[in-house]
Amino acid sequence: MKAAGSRRVPGDLSALRLAPAFVLVALLSGVPRAIFGADIEGQVLLSPNRRMPVVNRRYEIVANEGVLSTSPPLAVVYVEGDWPAPEGPPRAEMAQKDMNFLPALLPVQVGTRVEFPNEDEQYHNIFSFSPAKRFDLGRYRKDEKPVPSVVFDRPGMVVLRCDIHEHMRAIILVLATPHFVVTEPDGRFHLGHVPPGRYVVKAWIDSRTTLQRTVEVSEGGTARVDFR
Amino acid sequence: MNAPASARASAFRVQLLVAMMVLVVAVAGLALLFAQHNVAETVRQDFERRFAGEIAAVREVQAIRHEAQAERCRVLARKPRIHAALEDDARDLLYPSARDELGDLLAPNPVAGDAADRQLFEARFYRFLDVTGAVIRPPDATLAGIMAPAEEQRLALRGQPRSVESGFFARTVANGTEVDEVIAMPVVSTETHEVIASLVLGFRQLPARMNDETAIRTGWWIDGHLLFTGYPEAMREAAEKVVAPLVPEAGQSTDGTVVRIGDDSFLSFCELLNPHSGYPPAYLVGLYPLADAQARQRALLWEFVGAGLLLVLGAYGIVRVLSARLSRPVAELAEDSEQERAQRKQAEHALGQTSAELQRSARFSADASHQLKTPVTVLRAGLEELLADNQLAPEIREELSTLVHQTFRLTNVIEDLLLLSRLDAGRLQLDLVPVNLTHLLDGLRDDLDALPDAKELLIESDLPPDLNILGERRYTSLILQNLLENARKYNLPGGRIRMAAREDEEWCVLTIGNTGRPIDPDAQVHIFERFHRGAAGENIPGHGLGLNLARELARLHGGDLVLRTSDQEWTEFEIRFRLAPHEIPRAAS
Numbered sequence: 001m002k003a004a005g006s007r008r009v010p011g012d013l014s015a016l017r018l019a020p021a022f023v024l025v026a027l028l029s030g031v032p033r034a035i036f037g038a039d040i041e042g043q044v045l046l047s048p049n050r051r052m053p054v055v056n057r058r059y060e061i062v063a064n065e066g067v068l069s070t071s072p073p074l075a076v077v078y079v080e081g082d083w084p085a086p087e088g089p090p091r092a093e094m095a096q097k098d099m100n101f102l103p104a105l106l107p108v109q110v111g112t113r114v115e116f117p118n119e120d121e122q123y124h125n126i127f128s129f130s131p132a133k134r135f136d137l138g139r140y141r142k143d144e145k146p147v148p149s150v151v152f153d154r155p156g157m158v159v160l161r162c163d164i165h166e167h168m169r170a171i172i173l174v175l176a177t178p179h180f181v182v183t184e185p186d187g188r189f190h191l192g193h194v195p196p197g198r199y200v201v202k203a204w205i206d207s208r209t210t211l212q213r214t215v216e217v218s219e220g221g222t223a224r225v226d227f228r
Numbered sequence: 229m230n231a232p233a234s235a236r237a238s239a240f241r242v243q244l245l246v247a248m249m250v251l252v253v254a255v256a257g258l259a260l261l262f263a264q265h266n267v268a269e270t271v272r273q274d275f276e277r278r279f280a281g282e283i284a285a286v287r288e289v290q291a292i293r294h295e296a297q298a299e300r301c302r303v304l305a306r307k308p309r310i311h312a313a314l315e316d317d318a319r320d321l322l323y324p325s326a327r328d329e330l331g332d333l334l335a336p337n338p339v340a341g342d343a344a345d346r347q348l349f350e351a352r353f354y355r356f357l358d359v360t361g362a363v364i365r366p367p368d369a370t371l372a373g374i375m376a377p378a379e380e381q382r383l384a385l386r387g388q389p390r391s392v393e394s395g396f397f398a399r400t401v402a403n404g405t406e407v408d409e410v411i412a413m414p415v416v417s418t419e420t421h422e423v424i425a426s427l428v429l430g431f432r433q434l435p436a437r438m439n440d441e442t443a444i445r446t447g448w449w450i451d452g453h454l455l456f457t458g459y460p461e462a463m464r465e466a467a468e469k470v471v472a473p474l475v476p477e478a479g480q481s482t483d484g485t486v487v488r489i490g491d492d493s494f495l496s497f498c499e500l501l502n503p504h505s506g507y508p509p510a511y512l513v514g515l516y517p518l519a520d521a522q523a524r525q526r527a528l529l530w531e532f533v534g535a536g537l538l539l540v541l542g543a544y545g546i547v548r549v550l551s552a553r554l555s556r557p558v559a560e561l562a563e564d565s566e567q568e569r570a571q572r573k574q575a576e577h578a579l580g581q582t583s584a585e586l587q588r589s590a591r592f593s594a595d596a597s598h599q600l601k602t603p604v605t606v607l608r609a610g611l612e613e614l615l616a617d618n619q620l621a622p623e624i625r626e627e628l629s630t631l632v633h634q635t636f637r638l639t640n641v642i643e644d645l646l647l648l649s650r651l652d653a654g655r656l657q658l659d660l661v662p663v664n665l666t667h668l669l670d671g672l673r674d675d676l677d678a679l680p681d682a683k684e685l686l687i688e689s690d691l692p693p694d695l696n697i698l699g700e701r702r703y704t705s706l707i708l709q710n711l712l713e714n715a716r717k718y719n720l721p722g723g724r725i726r727m728a729a730r731e732d733e734e735w736c737v738l739t740i741g742n743t744g745r746p747i748d749p750d751a752q753v754h755i756f757e758r759f760h761r762g763a764a765g766e767n768i769p770g771h772g773l774g775l776n777l778a779r780e781l782a783r784l785h786g787g788d789l790v791l792r793t794s795d796q797e798w799t800e801f802e803i804r805f806r807l808a809p810h811e812i813p814r815a816a817s
Contacts, residue, residue, distance in 0.1 A: 063417075063418060063419030063420070065419075065420055066417065066420035067419075068419065127308075127309065128312070128316070129309070129312040129313050129316040129318035129321050129325075130316050130317075131316075131318070134318070134321070159312070159315075159316050161308045161309075161311075161312050162308065163309055165308075166306060166311070166418070167418075
């Protein structure tokens with residue numbers, strides 16, 4: 001995972017001070033997964049300069065000095081851990097619409113089958129040369145049945161391109177966790193149903209930056225993690 | 229007499245002919261030279277235009293081909309798969325992806341005789357260079373065109389190209405040498421906007437044109453060798469030797485230099501094909517055969533020489549006719565002048581003879597007069613001695629007296645003859661001084677009045693007072709004396725004599741007229757001749773010398789004597805003398 005290495009030292013302990021009550025509970029590792037679990041919420045500090053509203057998950061992947069990120073900037077927050085494999089492959093969808101990927105940033109759990117429906121009138125040819133997943137769907141049109149799909153079975157960042165439209169770019173973050181969320185444009189996020197425990201929570205900000213925090217969550221509680 | 233005249237006339241004709249020919253040849257030569265120069269200049273300019281046109285065409289073809297191939301590269305270098313392979317850390321997919329993308333580009337098997345336009349865009353090979361400029365070897369050479377390792381190594385660059393860079397490489401093939409143009413196109417990352425690699429495409433260059441003799445011949449100067457594909461090796465080697473010094477420094481181009489290969493001349497040009505390239509410099513060499521232009525120039529020169537010769541020949545004919553026509557009057561003139569000269573010589577000869585005779589006769593007259601003077605004097609002395617004898621009978625005395633009188637007449641005649649002979653011999657020099665004509669005439673009139681005469685003449689005079697003329701008194705007097713004597717002698721009894729004088733500018737015009745019988749009109753022209761006497765003058769004393777002497781003397785005075793009129797009533801002579809410049813002393817006083 002080229003982009004997964006964190007450059008920031010996770011030294012911000014404010015979350016621990018904010019929730020001292022959960023610390024003891026969270027120390028119990030290997031606790032059976034609760035049905036309801038706990039919540040983790042917080043805010044990732046994103047570049048305020050490029051902040052703008054996002055409607056219908058419309059944003060795009062941009063490259064800045066070789067660093068890929070979304071525009072407006074969004075982050076993916078996920079909880080690392082030794083999670084069991086999903087029962088029956090989960091499904092996700094990344095459409096091509098108006099010569100763009102929709103959504104352009106898609107976090108999925110390992111083993112997810114992602115479908116790539118073409119909703120444009122033009123051909124698209126989705127492919128990736130990323131080490132995490134190499135594939136080439138070839139050229140296909142709208143309403144192609146079955147919808148071309150790919151199972152992402154290795155964690156890592158996969159950069160998607162269209163061979164026909166060189167500007168099109170998308171990122172699929174293949175994560176070894178079912179607990180992940182894309183932040184709001186203001187960086188706020190909320191993760192629910194996390195079993196109580198002590199976790200490393202990571203925030204993927206761009207292809208080169210992933211921040212991490214350690215957090216303990218207790219049953220029914222809400223842990224707060226901010227990435228600044 | 230005729231021969232020299234015609235000889236000179238023909239010499240003149242030849243000179244005229246030569247002069248006209250020189251003029252015609254000079255003018256025609258200059259005109260032809262000028263025209264030839266002009267035409268040659270036009271031909272040269274035309275040729276240079278053609279040369280420039282050919283060069284431009286070759287360059288344009290080269291530029292179009294290069295641009296088309298570069299554009300091909302540019303399109304390829306933007307291909308997402310190639311970018312993906314380079315940017316997404318998938319080097320192993322680089323060549324396989326490129327094979328897919330460039331599949332239609334790479335000629336599977338370059339076949340001789342392929343359509344030229346296909347060859348133009350079909351690459352023979354391609355390679356990628358990494359960021360350092362080193363060749364990224366394809367996992368399988370068949371993917372990217374098979375190349376010898378050394379050949380492949382030539383594609384490496386020092387670093388990455390900033391823009392399109394091209395290079396030219398020669399390659400030995402079965403039937404000679406082929407030239408590849410390689411175009412290195414930077415692949416710029418869409419993510420970092422930095423050059424992340426470069427794509428090098430190799431295109432086979434088409435063999436140089438060789439359609440006809442006059443067309444420009446092009447080749448390449450690569451790595452110190454001239455590549456002239458499609459030409460005999462001997463010619464290539466010869467051309468390589470002469471082109472070598474022309475290959476300019478990097479970045480320069482030359483054209484218009486004339487080179488000789490064997491017996492043929494060529495206009496050459498040499499142009500750097502790949503300026504600002506990391507690959508070794510390669511030049512496009514063009515040789516434009518001058519044979520055609522030189523042949524045209526030569527033909528033109530011969531045409532002009534021929535035209536010149538024809539012109540000179542034609543001019544010779546015309547000039548010959550012209551000179552003959554022009555010299556004819558001159559020849560006639562020469563003949564005439566020849567005849568005139570002969571006549572003049574005769575006349576001069578005759579004149580000389582006459583002059584000699586005249587001299588002789590004048591001398592004779594002088595001699596005769598001198599010889600006669602003495603006997604007459606002796607005779608008169610003898611007669612006067614006889615007259616002194618008182619015993620002579622009165623009849624004898626009368627006779628003697630008449631004889632003495634005759635001796636006086638004889639003396640007069642002798643004096644006149646002597647004077648005339650001196651005049652004729654030109655030995656009489658007058659000492660001209662102012663002479664008062666009025667006084668002189670008054671004196672002569674008194675003499676006339678004093679003569680015992682039976683004619684009872686009336687003498688009138690109309691003279692201005694103190695009329696001064698230039699003359700020698702003695703001879704002036706003689707002239708007037710002779711005229712007055714005639715007027716008296718040929719007058720009628722009781723007749724009239726009139727003397728009148730007037731001033732006419734510088735002349736004194738004096739007329740002396742008398743009544744009397746007219747001079748016969750036929751005789752009028754002869755009256756001034758020597759020993760001529762009027763027909764009516766038999767009983768009038770005279771010896772026919774008076775008028776002649778008077779006229780000769782008048783002319784010697786610078787004047788003249790003419791017969792003014794002679795009719796039934798009146799005969800008048802007019803004599804002109806020069807007026808003495810009497811005004812000057814008068815003005816001085």
